[in-house]
Amino acid sequence: MKIGELAKVTGVATSRIRFYEKHGLMPHPVRQENGYRDYPEAMISRLHTITMSKALGFSLSEIKRFLPDDPGDIMERADVISNLEAKLQDIDQRIADLKSMRKNVKEMVVYLKDPNSKAC
Amino acid sequence: MKIGELAKVTGVATSRIRFYEKHGLMPHPVRQENGYRDYPEAMISRLHTITMSKALGFSLSEIKRFLPDDPGDIMERADVISNLEAKLQDIDQRIADLKSMRKNVKEMVVYLKDPNSKAC
DNA sequence: ATAAACCTTCAACAATGGTTGAAGGTCAAG
DNA sequence: CTTGACCTTCAACCATTGTTGAAGGTTTAT
Numbered sequence: 001m002k003i004g005e006l007a008k009v010t011g012v013a014t015s016r017i018r019f020y021e022k023h024g025l026m027p028h029p030v031r032q033e034n035g036y037r038d039y040p041e042a043m044i045s046r047l048h049t050i051t052m053s054k055a056l057g058f059s060l061s062e063i064k065r066f067l068p069d070d071p072g073d074i075m076e077r078a079d080v081i082s083n084l085e086a087k088l089q090d091i092d093q094r095i096a097d098l099k100s101m102r103k104n105v106k107e108m109v110v111y112l113k114d115p116n117s118k119a120c
Numbered sequence: 121m122k123i124g125e126l127a128k129v130t131g132v133a134t135s136r137i138r139f140y141e142k143h144g145l146m147p148h149p150v151r152q153e154n155g156y157r158d159y160p161e162a163m164i165s166r167l168h169t170i171t172m173s174k175a176l177g178f179s180l181s182e183i184k185r186f187l188p189d190d191p192g193d194i195m196e197r198a199d200v201i202s203n204l205e206a207k208l209q210d211i212d213q214r215i216a217d218l219k220s221m222r223k224n225v226k227e228m229v230v231y232l233k234d235p236n237s238k239a240c
Numbered sequence: 241a242t243a244a245a246c247c248t249t250c251a252a253c254a255a256t257g258g259t260t261g262a263a264g265g266t267c268a269a270g
Numbered sequence: 271c272t273t274g275a276c277c278t279t280c281a282a283c284c285a286t287t288g289t290t291g292a293a294g295g296t297t298t299a300t
Contacts, residue, residue, distance in 0.1 A: 002276080002277075003276095003277075004275090004276065004277080013258090013259080014277090015258075015259060015260080016257085016258065016259090018279095019257075019258060019259090023257090034265080034266060034267085034277075034278090035265080035266090035277075035278060036266085036276090036277055036278080037277085037278095055221075056221050056224055056225055057218070057221050059256080059257090060256075060257070061256090077232055080232060081229055081232050081233065084225055084228055084229045084232070085229060087225055088222065088225055088226065088229070091218055091221060091222045091225065092222070094218055095215055095218045095219065095222070097177070098177065098211055098214055098215045098218070099215065101176045101177050101211060102208065102211045102212070102215070104176055105176065105204055105207055105208055105211065106208065108204055109201055109204045109205060109208070112197055112200060112201050112204070113201065122246080122247075123246095123247075124245090124246065124247080133288090133289080134247090135288075135289060135290080136287085136288065136289085138248095138249095139287075139288060139289090143287090154247075154248090154295080154296060154297085155247075155248060155295085155296090156246085156247055156248080156296085156297095157247085157248095179286080179287090180286080180287070181286090241300100242299100242300090243298100243299090243300090244297100244298085244299085244300105245296100245297080245298080245299100246295100246296075246297070246298090247294100247295075247296065247297090248293100248294080248295070248296095249292100249293090249294090250291105250292090250293095251290105251291090251292090252289100252290085252291080252292100253288105253289080253290075253291095254287100254288085254289080254290100255286100255287100255288105256285100256286090257284100257285100258283105258284085258285100259282105259283080259284075260281105260282085260283075260284095261280105261281090261282080261283095262279100262280090262281090262282100263278100263279090263280095264277100264278080264279090265276100265277075265278070265279105266275100266276075266277070266278095267274100267275085267276075267277090268273105268274095268275090268276095269272105269273090269274090269275105270271100270272090270273090
């Protein structure tokens with residue numbers, strides 16, 4: 001599979017695939033005789049994993065940490081679980097921060113709507 | 121008030137104050153004879169407002185939108201309120217996104233903890 | 241008078257997550 | 271054989287939010 005085909009089936013631009021390779025999220029693929037990258041089918045799901053993880057709010061370096069370097073490897077399940085649980089905590093913290101922020105903004109709105117307040 | 125003093129009382133580095141000025145969050149202060157920036161007291165609270173707003177999760181460009189350009193101006197109260205209300209919606213959306221993300225991560229953890237699942 | 245501590249501008253660097261372009265090689269069809 | 275669509279590398283650029291450093295001017299204290 002050439003990079004363009006992989007790009008087409010995954011919806012990830014070739015430039016991004018090369019970027020991921022350069023930054024260690026995608027393994028260096030074998031090359032065809034002409035030097036073109038040659039991807040196995042498995043790389044489709046790896047790219048999907050990356051895409052999903054990004055949608056879940058993981059940064060690329062976080063994803064790198066919990067994806068096995070060698071896609072043939074299977075990472076220790078316990079490690080994956082503990083990574084994900086740490087991420088859960090992280091998400092909870094972010095939600096809590098947003099809620100307190102919401103409360104503050106709301107208070108500001110209430111204050112400003114009071115005709116007795118001095119604006120700003 | 122010179123930039124160094126303003127930096128000291130607000131805890132915002134001089135480089136950041138100059139950065140904010142360059143990017144339109146802080147007004148261009150009047151200059152002393154020697155060219156040094158000369159800040160009125162009001163700039164302390166303006167910097168605090170910026171700092172707080174950042175802590176509330178506003179990006180610099182968002183803050184720029186709801187701070188009056190000229191600190192002497194009082195922005196239309198209705199405009200400020202509508203800016204803040206838009207921000208509330210934005211926060212609610214972010215919370216909703218995080219919650220759905222949390223749900224997904226949680227499902228993944230549950231799945232991985234099932235000994236019948238194939239890891240990764 | 242001189243040194244320390246300030247101030248000025250402008251440019252370069254940092255991390256994050258890419259995109260775009262230049263210069264060139266390869267491949268399939270007409 | 272030429273054209274278009276691929277592929278290669280490398281470098282430069284984008285936005286965001288700053289920090290750091292160089293080169294030089296000013297102020298303050300000793």
